[in-house]
Amino acid sequence: MRFDPFIKYFLYVLVLIEYSSQQITSISLNTTELNSLNCSSNEIFDFTKLECKKCPNNSFPLDKFNCKCNETFYFTINNGGNSIRCTPCKTGQIQTLDGFSCIEPPTSSCSSNIGIITDTDQYGSKLSKRQCIVCDDKFSKPLNGACKSCKPFVISENDNQTIETSTCNLNPSGGFLFFDNSVTIPFNNINSYFENSGASWLFNEFSLSAFRTCRIPNRRNMTSCQFLANLNVLKLYTRQPLMEQYDSLFNPEEPNSLPWLKYQEDLSSYYNLYSQNGIDSEFLKIKFKNKCQNTDLELISAEYDLWGTFKNFESFDIQKLNLCYLNSNSFDQDIISSPFTTSKILSKCSVDVQRLFELSDSKNTIFYDLYLKFGNGTKLLPIPVKIYETGKNKDDNLFRRFFLLETTSSKNSADTKSTHIRFAKSVKITIELIPGKSNGEIYPPLIEIEYDTARREDKKIVYLNFEIEYKINVSNFRKVFFILFGTLSGLAFLYSCLSIWNWNRRSGRFMIDIITIFKFLMFLISSVGNSIMIALACISIYWFIVYRNQMNVILFLPDKLQEKIYGTFLIIAFCLKLVDVIYLILVQTSFDIFFIDWEKPKNDEKSLELKKRLPPIDKNNQTSLIMEQIKEQNKISCWRTLFVANEWNELQTFRKINTTIHLILVLFLLKVINLEAYTRQECQPDRNDITSDTPYSFILRLGISFLVFTGVEFFQLFVYTVMYSRCIEDKIGQFVDFCSISNISMLIMTHTQYGYYIHGRSPHGQSDTSMYQMTQSLIREEIDMSAKRGLESNSNHQTFSIKVPNKFIKEYSKKRSVNRAVRRDHITSSNEFEKRMLAYTKLNNFLISFLNNSIRGINYSVHERNICENLFNIEFKQPIKNGYFYKDEIDCFTDVIYFGKEKTLFLFDLVIFLFVDYLSESYILAALIVYITSKILKIFRSDLGRRNLSKKTLVDKRFLI
Numbered sequence: 001m002r003f004d005p006f007i008k009y010f011l012y013v014l015v016l017i018e019y020s021s022q023q024i025t026s027i028s029l030n031t032t033e034l035n036s037l038n039c040s041s042n043e044i045f046d047f048t049k050l051e052c053k054k055c056p057n058n059s060f061p062l063d064k065f066n067c068k069c070n071e072t073f074y075f076t077i078n079n080g081g082n083s084i085r086c087t088p089c090k091t092g093q094i095q096t097l098d099g100f101s102c103i104e105p106p107t108s109s110c111s112s113n114i115g116i117i118t119d120t121d122q123y124g125s126k127l128s129k130r131q132c133i134v135c136d137d138k139f140s141k142p143l144n145g146a147c148k149s150c151k152p153f154v155i156s157e158n159d160n161q162t163i164e165t166s167t168c169n170l171n172p173s174g175g176f177l178f179f180d181n182s183v184t185i186p187f188n189n190i191n192s193y194f195e196n197s198g199a200s201w202l203f204n205e206f207s208l209s210a211f212r213t214c215r216i217p218n219r220r221n222m223t224s225c226q227f228l229a230n231l232n233v234l235k236l237y238t239r240q241p242l243m244e245q246y247d248s249l250f251n252p253e254e255p256n257s258l259p260w261l262k263y264q265e266d267l268s269s270y271y272n273l274y275s276q277n278g279i280d281s282e283f284l285k286i287k288f289k290n291k292c293q294n295t296d297l298e299l300i301s302a303e304y305d306l307w308g309t310f311k312n313f314e315s316f317d318i319q320k321l322n323l324c325y326l327n328s329n330s331f332d333q334d335i336i337s338s339p340f341t342t343s344k345i346l347s348k349c350s351v352d353v354q355r356l357f358e359l360s361d362s363k364n365t366i367f368y369d370l371y372l373k374f375g376n377g378t379k380l381l382p383i384p385v386k387i388y389e390t391g392k393n394k395d396d397n398l399f400r401r402f403f404l405l406e407t408t409s410s411k412n413s414a415d416t417k418s419t420h421i422r423f424a425k426s427v428k429i430t431i432e433l434i435p436g437k438s439n440g441e442i443y444p445p446l447i448e449i450e451y452d453t454a455r456r457e458d459k460k461i462v463y464l465n466f467e468i469e470y471k472i473n474v475s476n477f478r479k480v481f482f483i484l485f486g487t488l489s490g491l492a493f494l495y496s497c498l499s500i501w502n503w504n505r506r507s508g509r510f511m512i513d514i515i516t517i518f519k520f521l522m523f524l525i526s527s528v529g530n531s532i533m534i535a536l537a538c539i540s541i542y543w544f545i546v547y548r549n550q551m552n553v554i555l556f557l558p559d560k561l562q563e564k565i566y567g568t569f570l571i572i573a574f575c576l577k578l579v580d581v582i583y584l585i586l587v588q589t590s591f592d593i594f595f596i597d598w599e600k601p602k603n604d605e606k607s608l609e610l611k612k613r614l615p616p617i618d619k620n621n622q623t624s625l626i627m628e629q630i631k632e633q634n635k636i637s638c639w640r641t642l643f644v645a646n647e648w649n650e651l652q653t654f655r656k657i658n659t660t661i662h663l664i665l666v667l668f669l670l671k672v673i674n675l676e677a678y679t680r681q682e683c684q685p686d687r688n689d690i691t692s693d694t695p696y697s698f699i700l701r702l703g704i705s706f707l708v709f710t711g712v713e714f715f716q717l718f719v720y721t722v723m724y725s726r727c728i729e730d731k732i733g734q735f736v737d738f739c740s741i742s743n744i745s746m747l748i749m750t751h752t753q754y755g756y757y758i759h760g761r762s763p764h765g766q767s768d769t770s771m772y773q774m775t776q777s778l779i780r781e782e783i784d785m786s787a788k789r790g791l792e793s794n795s796n797h798q799t800f801s802i803k804v805p806n807k808f809i810k811e812y813s814k815k816r817s818v819n820r821a822v823r824r825d826h827i828t829s830s831n832e833f834e835k836r837m838l839a840y841t842k843l844n845n846f847l848i849s850f851l852n853n854s855i856r857g858i859n860y861s862v863h864e865r866n867i868c869e870n871l872f873n874i875e876f877k878q879p880i881k882n883g884y885f886y887k888d889e890i891d892c893f894t895d896v897i898y899f900g901k902e903k904t905l906f907l908f909d910l911v912i913f914l915f916v917d918y919l920s921e922s923y924i925l926a927a928l929i930v931y932i933t934s935k936i937l938k939i940f941r942s943d944l945g946r947r948n949l950s951k952k953t954l955v956d957k958r959f960l961i
Helices: 006-010 201-215 222-234 241-248 267-277 323-327 353-362 475-507 514-549 560-588 605-613 622-634 639-651 659-672 675-679 698-728 731-742 771-782 806-825 830-851 867-872 892-896 898-920 923-952
Strands: 043-046 051-054 059-061 067-069 073-078 084-088 115-120 126-134 140-143 146-149 153-155 171-173 176-178 262-266 298-305 310-315 345-352 366-374 379-382 385-389 397-399 420-432 446-455 461-471 592-597 744-749 754-758 799-803 860-863 883-887
Touching: 067 073, 067 084, 201 222, 222 241, 262 267, 323 345, 323 420, 323 461, 345 353, 353 420, 353 461, 475 514, 475 560, 514 560, 514 698, 514 898, 560 698, 560 898, 560 923, 592 639, 592 830, 592 923, 639 731, 639 744, 639 923, 659 675, 659 698, 659 898, 659 923, 675 698, 698 898, 731 744, 731 754, 744 830, 754 892, 799 892, 806 830, 892 898, 898 923
Parallel strands: 153 176, 385 446, 420 461, 860 883
Antiparallel strands: 043 051, 059 067, 073 084, 115 126, 140 146, 171 176, 262 397, 298 310, 298 366, 345 461, 366 379, 385 397, 420 446, 592 744, 744 754, 754 799, 799 883
16 A cells, blocks of 8 residues: 555544544443434444434534534533533634634635645644735645645644744654654654664654644544554554553543553453453343344454544444455355354464465555444443464453454555565454353453464465354363263262172172172173263253254353263273173173973884893993984984074174164264254355355254164164064064964073073974974864963963072083083093083983973072062062062063163163264264174174073084074
């Protein structure tokens, strides 16, 4: 920008022609009633009060902002606006051109080509009356209605001094001369702000003249004061002589006569003052008329050019603070233009330094004073600004006025180009909820600006940031979270104590040992992991629902640092659930399993006849006895056992839900329906906008993930329970039926004295029959012409949880020990294998005898659990002498396979999904990792389960498909 030298002579002389505006008040939280700028024809807009006012008596509006005395009156006080006092002239006199004295009216006219009508001569001396002065081309010339002296003007700051008593031995500044006895400002340290840039033409030429013309009593030049304020802003409010001299101009009797630049309070004091009393006991709130349409709060800006001239007073578009959009030559109309919507904005861009110079050189430097309009549009509150420089320490000082970029202060002369540029590298608007308030009261907005500098010869890229941040004190939420987590953890501890007590009773242990402590830790790990997940679900779902549905804003989103605590707990939950699932798989693949075959050997007529002819077996011959028993056992087909074993092997990894379908539905909702859009930090996100770069909120992603993932889980459980298992296929029920058809029962010992029993004894006596006989048997059962399938007569109940006495365990363990010994020896001889077969037969016969209650001293009875036992999965009776069979009404025996541990597996899938999304912010990647993990665990569980099934039974794993 090129500055005509004429500015030096014209800028400050015409005191009344320029208009100005003032700050609302020097008191931080005082407000002003706001009236329209459209004042009537006999009013001016007074920026000291931001309202329309009439001019005093004997004056009239000179323009929209200043009053002027009538023709026959002169100014005794003129501080701009309507702050004037008019005194009548003597009879026959009129006002001088400057308005501060009276003079005789002109008696003749003159041609504007050679002279002008004025009340001073061509050297600036006052005349006795207005005359036609012919300008002397040597010393002056006509310009804009006056003779412009070729020498500097002489200005008196004291009415007692006159031009006639002055000499030319004066102090020049900005085209003006001041008397020797006037106070001066030392020029060291104020000429240039930039390092190695030389003397600043702007500060060197105009700082002293601005200070002098601003300080003249009763005729303060308000434009000079505004310009002087702008010079201090260019110095970034550093405590140097210029700023100190500016503060000395403040007059307590005229608090609005000087632009307000700095708050007396720092940020913390300002917030404390506001939080105690508000604004006249009223607090700011963000309210929405419709969704995200703020009805009350609005930013208003007063704008000034570099020279202090007021330019505008209007609604402020926050895009003006974003140099990224200024660089694009057009503002993005889609971006929200108000910060009072709870929509977080984070804009980043890179700009070439030369482009910034082009922008600054082509545009006037604008200075802004921001206000907040509230109270139904009737009140204004000044907005504080924090200013700091890149690489320098920050402080909490608050200021009023700011700029975005400028180069003028680094010019060495009016005609040279600037050497440096200063620009707003980072601009952040912060809106914070007041802690302890429950109705969404907020602090006044705070603007933080970080300035950086660059040289014109630099060939580099600079990075610009613009951000709207909403802050909330999360101490109460954190307290609630820890209270909730602490309560749940206390319950988890009690539940773990109950679980280890129950485990000890089922295991026949009455002493605390290392194994007991280890089991307790495993119970505690599982329970605490569940507690963390519940606490995270509660806090995140609450945040999601309230934030997305608030009309009167009471909740903002936490920032990254505040969210870190929840992310930490999520990581802990992931580790705990990982240990929990691995331990679950290891436990499930270590249970004792035995198939009880009720089938009896067939004795057809030929076999009986042959047996009668053979000599009797010598019972003292052990070999002969073993061979005879094995021959009897071998008459029973093994295919039924193989089929049941294979069915059980398939059931081991069967779940109530389909993981693949589950993840597809989750991704469909989050990505295709784009519910993920609701996790962006926007007040009103658009699901159809897939290009939005608004950052996501972790707490919102956590909340919607819990809702969607859990919702799909419940949907699949509902479909399976109500529809699939009833109308299509009930694999658990089918397995129990298959056991009955196969005439094979199943005993699963999960603890030393506790386990599960599936009664599979066929009501027809035999299952190794022809198709015709099997069909006939099923028909008889259907028309109730056969016995019941249940363990008890006249009962169809086939599944039980059992507690057996020590006598049973000793006998059971004794007979199982032979199998274990043979397995360790890897069956090196046929005789050893035959011994194992014999042990199996003996154990089978023992269990059949026990189930028939035909073993003396080892009996059992059938019971039903009471409500408390069902609720906590415990048994109060101890099997001291007799065993107890509890009817399993809810298929508790499925706890030994995936099917009964759906809750644990679901929580593990969920915590993996949340954990991966926390690290990557990608639902697709999270779903992929869940799928891969579930497949790996399924393979791992299936392989270990097949090995255990083969090891605990006679079924070779090669037959387990």
